[in-house]
Amino acid sequence: xxxxxxxxxxxxxxxxxxxxxxxxxxxxxxxxxxxxxxxxxxxxxxxxxxxxxxxxxxxxxxxxxxxxxxxxxxx
Amino acid sequence: xxxxxxxxxxxxxxxxxxxxxxxxxxxxxxxxxxxxxxxxxxxxxxxxxxxxxxxxxxxxxxxxxxxxxxxxxxxxxxxxxxxxxxxxxxxxxxxxxxxxxxxxxxxxxxxxxxxxxxxxxxxxxxxxxxxxxxxxxxxxxxxxxxxxxxxxxxxxxxxxxxxxxxxxxxxxxxxxxxxxxxxxxxxxxxxxxxxxxxxxxxxxxxxxxxxxxxxxxxxxxxxxxxxxxxxxxxxxxxxxxxxxxxxxxxxxxxxxxxxxxxxxxxxxxxxxxxxxxxxxxxxxxxxxxxxxxxxxxxxxxxxxxxxxxxxxxxxxxxxxxxxxxxxxxxxxxxxxxxxxxxxxxxxxxxxxxxxxxxxxxxxxxxxxxxxxxxxxxxxxxxxxxxxxxxxxxxxxxxxxxxxxxxxxxxxxxxxxxxxxxxxxxxxxxxxxxxxxxxxxxxxxxxxxxxxxxxxxxxxxxxxxxxxxxxxxxxxxxxxxxxxxxxxxxxxxxxxxxxxxxxxxxxxxxxxxxxxxxxxxxxxxxxxxxxxxxxxxxxxxxxxxxxxxxxxxxxxxxxxxxxxxxxxxxxxxxxxxxxxxxxxxxxxxxxxxxxxxx
Numbered sequence: 001x002x003x004x005x006x007x008x009x010x011x012x013x014x015x016x017x018x019x020x021x022x023x024x025x026x027x028x029x030x031x032x033x034x035x036x037x038x039x040x041x042x043x044x045x046x047x048x049x050x051x052x053x054x055x056x057x058x059x060x061x062x063x064x065x066x067x068x069x070x071x072x073x074x075x
Numbered sequence: 076x077x078x079x080x081x082x083x084x085x086x087x088x089x090x091x092x093x094x095x096x097x098x099x100x101x102x103x104x105x106x107x108x109x110x111x112x113x114x115x116x117x118x119x120x121x122x123x124x125x126x127x128x129x130x131x132x133x134x135x136x137x138x139x140x141x142x143x144x145x146x147x148x149x150x151x152x153x154x155x156x157x158x159x160x161x162x163x164x165x166x167x168x169x170x171x172x173x174x175x176x177x178x179x180x181x182x183x184x185x186x187x188x189x190x191x192x193x194x195x196x197x198x199x200x201x202x203x204x205x206x207x208x209x210x211x212x213x214x215x216x217x218x219x220x221x222x223x224x225x226x227x228x229x230x231x232x233x234x235x236x237x238x239x240x241x242x243x244x245x246x247x248x249x250x251x252x253x254x255x256x257x258x259x260x261x262x263x264x265x266x267x268x269x270x271x272x273x274x275x276x277x278x279x280x281x282x283x284x285x286x287x288x289x290x291x292x293x294x295x296x297x298x299x300x301x302x303x304x305x306x307x308x309x310x311x312x313x314x315x316x317x318x319x320x321x322x323x324x325x326x327x328x329x330x331x332x333x334x335x336x337x338x339x340x341x342x343x344x345x346x347x348x349x350x351x352x353x354x355x356x357x358x359x360x361x362x363x364x365x366x367x368x369x370x371x372x373x374x375x376x377x378x379x380x381x382x383x384x385x386x387x388x389x390x391x392x393x394x395x396x397x398x399x400x401x402x403x404x405x406x407x408x409x410x411x412x413x414x415x416x417x418x419x420x421x422x423x424x425x426x427x428x429x430x431x432x433x434x435x436x437x438x439x440x441x442x443x444x445x446x447x448x449x450x451x452x453x454x455x456x457x458x459x460x461x462x463x464x465x466x467x468x469x470x471x472x473x474x475x476x477x478x479x480x481x482x483x484x485x486x487x488x489x490x491x492x493x494x495x496x497x498x499x500x501x502x503x504x505x506x507x508x509x510x511x512x513x514x515x516x517x518x519x520x521x522x523x524x525x526x527x528x529x530x531x532x533x534x535x536x537x538x539x540x541x542x543x544x545x546x547x548x549x550x551x552x553x554x555x556x557x558x559x560x561x562x563x564x565x566x567x568x569x570x571x572x573x574x575x576x577x578x579x580x581x582x583x584x585x586x587x588x589x590x591x592x593x594x595x596x597x598x599x600x601x602x603x604x605x606x607x608x609x610x611x612x613x614x615x616x617x618x619x620x621x622x623x624x625x626x627x628x629x630x631x632x633x634x635x636x637x638x639x640x641x642x643x644x645x646x647x648x649x650x651x652x653x654x655x656x657x658x659x660x661x662x663x664x665x666x667x668x669x670x671x672x
Contacts (some may be wrong), residue, residue, distance in 0.1 A: 005649035009630075010213055017375045029585050033656075036588045040656040040665065043593055045186075045216070047605040050511045055168050057503040060159070060521065064528045065496050072492075 029046060077107035078243035078405050080418045084109050090119035095098055100247060102156055107242040110419050114426050117323035128312065131220035135164050136187065137228045139174055140194045144232035146175040149253055149401060152239040153232070155246040164487050169500075176254045179479045182501060184627035186215035194229045201439035201463070202348040206495045209276050219277045223309050226277075226440030233435035239401045242423035274442020276579040280308040287311065289318035296326060298362075301355060302443040303434065324430050328561075330419040334363055335386060336427050338373050342390045343397050343431040345374040351438045352431070353567065354445040385414040393428040405508065406633040480544035487535055495535075499528050502545055506552045508626045509636070512618030513556030515610050523559060527552045542635060549636035551623070560614065580650050592663035608658040616651030623648050 006012045007020050024031050084091065084106075094101045108115050126137055138161045145153030158171050172182035178191045189211045197204050212222055238244075283614040284290035284300065289311075293300045307314050337360050344352035353374050360370040372380040377390045388410050396403050401421055411421050480501070486494035506527050511519035531551050538547055593601055609617055634644040 005645050005652075008649070010216060017391065032585050032587050033582045036584075036586075036660060036663070037586050037652060037656050040652055040659055041216075041624060043601060043659070043663075044609075044620065044652075044655065045627070046593065046600045047625070049602050049605045049609065049625055050508050050517075050621060051506045052507040053094055054169070056521065057500055057507075060503060060524050061496050061499040061530075063285050064499060064525050064532075065492065067491065067525070067529060068495070068532055 004034075004037075007034075008041060076103055076245050078241075078408055079107060079110065079422055081107060081109045081255075084112060087271035088112065088115075090115050093119055093123065097206060099161060102244075104152065104156075104242065104244040106240045108242050108422060108426070110422050111329075111426065113323045113327065114423075116257065117316075117320040120319050121231065121313075123310045124310065124316045125224070125231050129265050130224065130310070131218065131364075133222045134226070135166065136190070137160065137185075137224070138164065139178070139187070140191060140225065140228045141232045141235070143178050143191050143195060144176050144229065145236060146253055147195055148232050148233075148236045149237060150236040150669050151245050151253060152244045155248050155251045158251050159248050162243065175251070180501065181360050181420070182504060185629060186217065186627045189215045190217065190221075190225055191489075194225055194232075197226065197436060197440045198229045198232055202435050202439045204442075206274065206276050206442065220309050223277050223307065225312060226308075226437060229440060230433045233436045237396060237400065237432045238425060238429035240403050241396050241428065243405060244423070251499055274444065275302070275306040276440075276442040277482045278307065278309070282308050287314075289314045292318050292322070296322075297469050299446060302446050303351070303438050303441065304360045306436075306443045312499055319608045320430065324423075324426055329423070330417065331423045331427070334360065334365065335389065336423070337363070338377070338382070338386065338390060339393045340425060340428045340431045340434075341370065341374045341427055342394055343378050343453075344435055346397055347432070347435040347439075349435040349438055351443060351445045352435055354447050358447045369495075384415070388414050389416070389424055390528050392425055396425070396428050397432060422489070478540065478545075481540065484538065484540070484544050485531075488538075495532060498544070502548055505549060505626055506544060508621050509552040509618065510556045512621030513614055514559060515614060515617060519559070520556075523552070523555050527555045532553065541645055543632070546628075546632045546635055549628070549632070550638070553618070553637050558620075582653060582657070584657050586660055586664045588660070588663045589665050595663060604659065604662055605655075608655055611658065612651055612654055616647050616654060619644060619647045620651040620655065624652070 003016055003020065005015065012020070015060060024034060086092075090105065091101045094105065105118070108118075119518050126141075127134070138157050140156065142157040142161060145157055154175060157177075161174075162168065162420055163170055170181050172639045178195075184189070187573065193204075193208055193212055193577070196208065209222060212225075217225070272305075282290055282305075284294045287308075289304065290300050293304060293594050304314050304317065307317075325340070326333065337356050340356045341353060341360065344356065357370040357374065360368055360373075370380055374388075377394075380385060380387075383389075392407065392411055395407060408421060411424070416424075445579060483498050484496040487498065503524065507520055510527070511517055514520050514523065527548070531548055534551075538544065560621065589595055596604065609620060612620065618637065619633060622628045622636065625629070628636070630641060630644060630648075633639075633648075637644065639647075
């Protein structure tokens with residue numbers, strides 16, 4: 001299983017990669033799991049999820065800076 | 076509108092209609108080539124397959140490469156055009172300005188930064204690229220299809236920059252200023268990689284000329300199928316567009332002769348230190364009756380070659396456009412006009428020069444080996460390096476490991492509060508994602524952001540720069556989030572290490588997914604699905620998934636920020652991905668939309 005994680009990250013040694021791929025060639029269940037895991041990662045990466053809109057970022061920066069400036073004045 | 080005579084083309088001219096559809100306007104760069112409509116068609120074909128068609132890289136990613144390279148090349152026309160296109164695609168102005176001045180500061184993921192670094196290196200000094208440059212791309216998860224597209228888009232960027240300089244295209248929109256200090260610190264000149272960088276670097280599919288028309292075309296016209304095209308078969312549509320461009324730009328003898336065009340190709344390829352293209356085109360000139368000695372002489376120094384003075388002037392002109400684009404101006408066309416070249420011939424020269432830069436960049440990025448044993452191994456010579464040392468062409472070496480925040484952090488430490496506001500804006504997304512990952516609630520995450528940045532400000536004096544500033548900040552966010560979880564007595568904790576074995580999770584859903592699952596839904600639907608299901612995961616998996624796959628922090632950075640060991644981080648990451656796979660399966664199987672699965 002640990003190898004599966006590394007394989008999904010393309011970080012396995014060539015011989016392990018070859019072993020996984022030769023297993024995949026024969027095992028349909030694993031093929032489906034690997035294929036859908038790849039696709040999960042791709043969807044997750046491409047989705048741009050949990051993005052913070054520019055305006056929200058600006059507003060938070062404004063609030064934080066206001067608090068910092070007021071603290072600095074009161075010191 | 077340009078240095079050359081223009082004629083009115085019918086508004087229904089198909090490439091113009093296509094530009095209007097995809098860009099919203101017809102770029103002046105193409106209007107300026109109205110003397111050669113066939114060439115515009117070939118260029119539109121390449122633009123359609125390389126840029127507009129979204130296969131591996133998104134349009135935004137490709138436009139970012141084009142913008143960053145246009146800025147590095149200091150090409151105002153291309154900067155303006157790609158700025159406009161990225162604006163239309165919804166990228167905020169601030170980000171665009173950051174990409175122009177220094178893409179490392181543009182809030183991009185590490186994977187995207189690695190991609191831009193690669194593109195800039197290839198685009199600005201292609202001989203420095205070797206197989207080693209693909210290792211970081213692979214580590215960031217880019218597949219061969221994506222890397223091929225990155226090489227193609229980089230080649231396209233050089234094509235567009237050369238051509239727009241040559242024709243003197245007027246920007247289509249209010250010209251964008253290019254700051255003087257665009258990422259262009261003169262770096263080291265790496266040695267010519269021609270020998271050690273034997274490729275090809277990317278995988279390709281064997282195609283036979285019997286079933287693949289472009290290969291049949293090359294075999295018929297050249298007598299062989301050049302390796303440069305064999306190396307791109309992951310994208311048969313691109314090879315097809317390139318074959319059309321070869322026919323239109325190189326083989327059609329309308330105004331310049333084929334020998335003149337091949338000579339341009341040779342001289343420019345030699346200036347770009349491209350051993351492959353020199354070998355191939357020496358061979359082609361030989362097939363046209365030019366002796367090896369003569370073609371070698373053209374490559375080494377065309378001024379000493381047995382050529383008509385007018386042809387030497389033509390090659391001078393092409394060379395100047397390539398190695399000193401910043402000094403190129405309208406007056407540069409005068410020597411050609413004096414030698415009696417027509418605007419049509421000048422335009423063909425410009426297109427041929429630009430197309431050579433395209434092929435040279437492409438070849439260096441693919442690492443294809445010559446089809447013929449090269450007789451000349453090109454190395455940087457003092458005179459050519461001197462040419463290349465033109466301000467506009469010096470190569471850049473960027474240290475990917477350097478922390479881009481060092482300078483603003485030092486400014487804050489020295490009392491500059493505005494610099495801290497910049498740091499907040501630069502890192503707010505990353506902090507937000509960390510907190511959403513931990514808290515599982517966008518509103519709570521936004522509130523916790525303020526605490527995170529306040530704590531960071533208070534403790535900035537202690538920050539020694541032993542880790543990157545961004546990693547340090549994420550660890551503050553992570554501690555802030557965890558404290559909130561504890562205060563609210565959430566049952567979940569990131570540090571309950573109960574049963575952290577790999578045995579606890581076995582795939583349940585064994586159903587094949589659709590070939591292209593993202594096409595089943597709109598982008599916003601996909602995003603909602605992902606967000607909903609990620610939110611339902613236990614916090615300890617959710618946060619790792621968000622940091623690694625969405626924020627794309629490295630394993631080491633994520634582990635350091637969360638205070639976890641690397642094995643624990645990897646195990647949670649895999650578990651999170653597999654849990655998400657289970658949750659998404661009902662939505663993305665072949666029968667997911669429409670009929671019940």
